[in-house]
Amino acid sequence: MSQLLDNPTGPQVLEADGIRIAFGGQQVLGSVYMRVQTGQIVGLLGRNGSGKSVLLQTIFGARTVADASVRLNGRRVVPAFREPGLLNYLPQEPLLPPSLTLAQAARLLGVDIEAATVRFPELQPQFGQRIGELSGGSARLVQALLLLHADTAFSLFDEPFSGVMPVHVETLAEEMQRLRQRKGLLITDHRYAEVLPLCDVVYLLHQGRLLRLDGDVGEQLRDYGYLAS
Numbered sequence: 001m002s003q004l005l006d007n008p009t010g011p012q013v014l015e016a017d018g019i020r021i022a023f024g025g026q027q028v029l030g031s032v033y034m035r036v037q038t039g040q041i042v043g044l045l046g047r048n049g050s051g052k053s054v055l056l057q058t059i060f061g062a063r064t065v066a067d068a069s070v071r072l073n074g075r076r077v078v079p080a081f082r083e084p085g086l087l088n089y090l091p092q093e094p095l096l097p098p099s100l101t102l103a104q105a106a107r108l109l110g111v112d113i114e115a116a117t118v119r120f121p122e123l124q125p126q127f128g129q130r131i132g133e134l135s136g137g138s139a140r141l142v143q144a145l146l147l148l149h150a151d152t153a154f155s156l157f158d159e160p161f162s163g164v165m166p167v168h169v170e171t172l173a174e175e176m177q178r179l180r181q182r183k184g185l186l187i188t189d190h191r192y193a194e195v196l197p198l199c200d201v202v203y204l205l206h207q208g209r210l211l212r213l214d215g216d217v218g219e220q221l222r223d224y225g226y227l228a229s
């Protein structure tokens with residue numbers, strides 16, 4: 001794991017607290033609190049437009065919010081992306097420049113591309129190819145894999161499985177399980193059947209409130225109208 005300045009040997013705890021966001025008078029997030037720690041996979045679910053992407057952007061620091069507090073081990077880190085080795089973020093949109101080859105992108109992120117793709121042998125002949133030349137699903141997979149393998153304490157993933165074919169979704173989920181030993185993952189994706197078994201903690205964003213789901217998660221997801229009853 002990346003050597004952070006404080007508590008380099010123990011678990012790292014990332015908290016987002018008091019996040020309130022409104023657009024045009026319409027409240028999207030109302031005083032949200034969320035916690036992720038290294039060694040954990042945390043799932044974030046919610047209906048379309050419930051504010052999942054806005055929350056991830058805010059934690060990362062890409063969206064400035066007056067009263068947002070993001071803390072690492074109790075120390076305020078705003079914007080979090082400036083903190084060396086703390087976190088990376090896969091947005092819903094493509095992240096890496098399409099003109100970069102896979103090998104160049106991996107080098108930029110300090111990732112050993114051979115190790116990152118060892119479970120995806122069909123990507124290996126494509127190391128010299130530009131990201132913009134890959135299929136949509138392959139480009140998504142490559143970006144998720146590179147961020148997952150990059151040396152940060154946390155990764156925030158906004159729909160990492162989007163467009164990725166089922167056999168690769170399964171392997172990517174296994175990679176997430178394996179790499180959680182050295183980092184904390186916050187994942188939002190509507191492929192809940194794949195996300196739920198991965199998660200130590202599941203949150204649901206519902207009407208601006210972040211609910212931590214315990215017990216029968218499926219039943220609660222139906223009750224809140226995320227799953228069909």
Ligand SMILES: Nc1ncnc2c1ncn2[C@@H]1O[C@H](COP(=O)(O)OP(=O)(O)OP(=O)(O)O)[C@@H](O)[C@H]1O
Nearest residue numbers: 023024028046047048049050051052053054055092
């Ligand atoms: N820049 C913006 N200006 C105005 N409204 C915005 C802006 N960004 C997001 N919103 C609104 O905030 C709400 C939450 O958007 P967000 O993209 O976070 O939803 P989401 O939960 O990620 O949805 P989905 O599951 O469809 O990806 C939506 O109603 C959206 O229209």
